[in-house]
Amino acid sequence: MSREPRRPSVAIWKFASCDGCQLTLLDCEDELLRVAELIDIAYFLEGSSATSDGPFDLSIVEGSISTAEDIERIQTVREKSAAVVTIGACATAGGIQALRNFGDVEELMRIVYATPDFLSVLDTVTPITDHIDVDFELRGCPIDKRQLLEVIGSYLAGRRPQIATDSVCIECKMAGQPCVLVAEGTPCLGPVTHGGCGALCPRFGRGCYGCFGPMDSARPEVLAPLLTTMGMPEDEQYRVFHTFNAWSEPFRDQPRPVPVTLSERSTS
Amino acid sequence: MSDSGATAALPDPAAVSLAIADLDRLISTLRDDGRVVIGPTTRDSVMTLDEIAGAGQLPRGWLDEQSPGKYRATPSETATAFAHGPPSMSWKRFLHEERTLVISTSRTNGAMVIDPAPAAPEKPLAFFGIQACDLAAIGVLDVALADDAAYRRRRDDLLVVAASCTDSVATCFCVSAGTGPRPGPLADIVLTELADGSLIADARTERGAAVLTRAGLDTAATEADCRSAAALVDAAAARQTRHLDTEAIARAAAAPDDVGWDAVAERCLTCGNCTMVCPTCFCTSISDQTRLDDGCAERWQIWASCFSLDFAYVHGGSVRTSPTSRYRQWYLHKLVTWHDQFDSSGCVGCGRCITWCPTGIDITEAITS
Numbered sequence A: 001m002s003r004e005p006r007r008p009s010v011a012i013w014k015f016a017s018c019d020g021c022q023l024t025l026l027d028c029e030d031e032l033l034r035v036a037e038l039i040d041i042a043y044f045l046e047g048s049s050a051t052s053d054g055p056f057d058l059s060i061v062e063g064s065i066s067t068a069e070d071i072e073r074i075q076t077v078r079e080k081s082a083a084v085v086t087i088g089a090c091a092t093a094g095g096i097q098a099l100r101n102f103g104d105v106e107e108l109m110r111i112v113y114a115t116p117d118f119l120s121v122l123d124t125v126t127p128i129t130d131h132i133d134v135d136f137e138l139r140g141c142p143i144d145k146r147q148l149l150e151v152i153g154s155y156l157a158g159r160r161p162q163i164a165t166d167s168v169c170i171e172c173k174m175a176g177q178p179c180v181l182v183a184e185g186t187p188c189l190g191p192v193t194h195g196g197c198g199a200l201c202p203r204f205g206r207g208c209y210g211c212f213g214p215m216d217s218a219r220p221e222v223l224a225p226l227l228t229t230m231g232m233p234e235d236e237q238y239r240v241f242h243t244f245n246a247w248s249e250p251f252r253d254q255p256r257p258v259p260v261t262l263s264e265r266s267t268s
Numbered sequence B: 001m002s003d004s005g006a007t008a009a010l011p012d013p014a015a016v017s018l019a020i021a022d023l024d025r026l027i028s029t030l031r032d033d034g035r036v037v038i039g040p041t042t043r044d045s046v047m048t049l050d051e052i053a054g055a056g057q058l059p060r061g062w063l064d065e066q067s068p069g070k071y072r073a074t075p076s077e078t079a080t081a082f083a084h085g086p087p088s089m090s091w092k093r094f095l096h097e098e099r100t101l102v103i104s105t106s107r108t109n110g111a112m113v114i115d116p117a118p119a120a121p122e123k124p125l126a127f128f129g130i131q132a133c134d135l136a137a138i139g140v141l142d143v144a145l146a147d148d149a150a151y152r153r154r155r156d157d158l159l160v161v162a163a164s165c166t167d168s169v170a171t172c173f174c175v176s177a178g179t180g181p182r183p184g185p186l187a188d189i190v191l192t193e194l195a196d197g198s199l200i201a202d203a204r205t206e207r208g209a210a211v212l213t214r215a216g217l218d219t220a221a222t223e224a225d226c227r228s229a230a231a232l233v234d235a236a237a238a239r240q241t242r243h244l245d246t247e248a249i250a251r252a253a254a255a256p257d258d259v260g261w262d263a264v265a266e267r268c269l270t271c272g273n274c275t276m277v278c279p280t281c282f283c284t285s286i287s288d289q290t291r292l293d294d295g296c297a298e299r300w301q302i303w304a305s306c307f308s309l310d311f312a313y314v315h316g317g318s319v320r321t322s323p324t325s326r327y328r329q330w331y332l333h334k335l336v337t338w339h340d341q342f343d344s345s346g347c348v349g350c351g352r353c354i355t356w357c358p359t360g361i362d363i364t365e366a367i368t369s
């Protein structure tokens, strides 16, 4: 006589983000029903009306910390969860909104909003790991569906996720793709970027944009002179390293060539 | 690797002459034998390797230039299909796939059952137009992967139609590595192409001769053609400017700590491209995965690179965290400790790691300057 084992309860949380990474779970069309059988989706506002109070076996967190309330809420999530996995560039690196960390938030609010007084935000946008212990970080903007299933599967099986942390170049070469940087002189961030996408852009003849952020031993300072020889001006280099993962080391430290303040930029 | 080099003998007197159109007969014969024919072909202006169904897919008329960190191929008026440098990818991926299923487990009546990876019925391969350096690399893999069942299975069934090199690109150094430009002993047939695209085919094994016979290729090559073919290959050898610095390698072997590794590693991105394109780099890691659909588990063998941080991960962390330690590992393994481990050099002089390194790090000068 066997008793049906209790299904692990999983919660999916959103912080400052665009929802694209959560959507990846709903995109797992073929696997979704199986996932729903194996886990009890106890809290997932984007996908169901379930709003359990917990505790949860696994919390999947999307988005970065941008307000004082976020800080309190993420702490509650941690307290209620046996394991916390963060997904996407926002949760793991601050996301595109962390660009404000490089400027003056007051100034930005004045430029963007008609009534900035209604806003109450922190000076900096930060990844989840700056606030709580995180068990695993899944990278990407957005995350890759196969990798998400691997992470969920690994927690169900009680093992470590099998997610490589080395370069996009490794995936590019495994796919048999000739290097666009070497063969076409196309600037490509693959050599410094964390794999996971399966070298999607190089496979379509484009350079990598760095969506998955820096790989485990990224050396943007070695790639930068190469981008210069390929004709990419320094301010553009600054911009390519400062996109979705701008706040993650060592992309964050790539020097800004000519300091331009926001007000200068908006008046020019 | 003995019967290679610039001063080898002329093709065998039994060599036959092939017109361009005869290549199709040769390829069809191999395909009629049930083989998958892999050969050089052009994709997105790069010469790569893929299954070919006929000679029309060969990179006829294409010429390539290769230099540190730079590759350019352009169509030209030439009649040749084999006057190019090493293709972008190496042939190893057809014998030693980037991902191989090793075992899977299933649950049967509550017990775990281990299923060996299904030895999928695969068609035997024919390598068509493999160059001397890459052929020597198969000899190197034969030793390194002697116990790898999937490799052995494909390798045992392999038939090799090699192509002598009638041109060298700037990154080639097979002469110095002792592997080319004349294909060594592992070939069944060796083709040497003349400037007008016609070829001389030289059978090196019984089954190579049988293939030529079945293809109806029996026009004896003229001595004049054999001489021009030999001259072209000699000229290709003479054009090579790079060579392995044996003194530097000996110094690195004797006193590895005294080598200025930092100077070269300063330019290394630790991206792993060099190991991925190298025809002899064979390392893999093991990845255990569970399937969501049926709860079964799979064990995969996946290509790995000594430039990846995780490659040297032991309990508690990686033992090679600096780019310097990783470059040093690659260089010393390829050129020094490979000799102790496998009784040969790990480098066959194809120059791919030089061409395809984004920053153009050159293994032949890495520690000389």
Ligand code: SF4
Pocket (backbone or CB within 6 Å): A168, A169, A170, A172, A173, A177, A178, A179, A180, A181, A182, A188, A189, A190, A191, A199, A202, A207, A208, B273, B358
């Ligand atoms: S195309 Fe980009 S990702 Fe691919 S090998 Fe080249 S640099 Fe690396």
Ligand code: SF4
Pocket (backbone or CB within 6 Å): B274, B277, B278, B279, B280, B281, B334, B346, B347, B348, B349, B350, B351, B352, B353, B354, B363
């Ligand atoms: S080390 Fe470089 S030159 Fe030598 S065989 Fe490997 S890729 Fe070719």
Ligand code: SF4
Pocket (backbone or CB within 6 Å): B267, B268, B269, B270, B271, B272, B273, B274, B275, B307, B356, B357, B358, B359, B360, B361
């Ligand atoms: S030597 Fe070149 S190809 Fe190899 S890891 Fe370093 S930068 Fe990448």
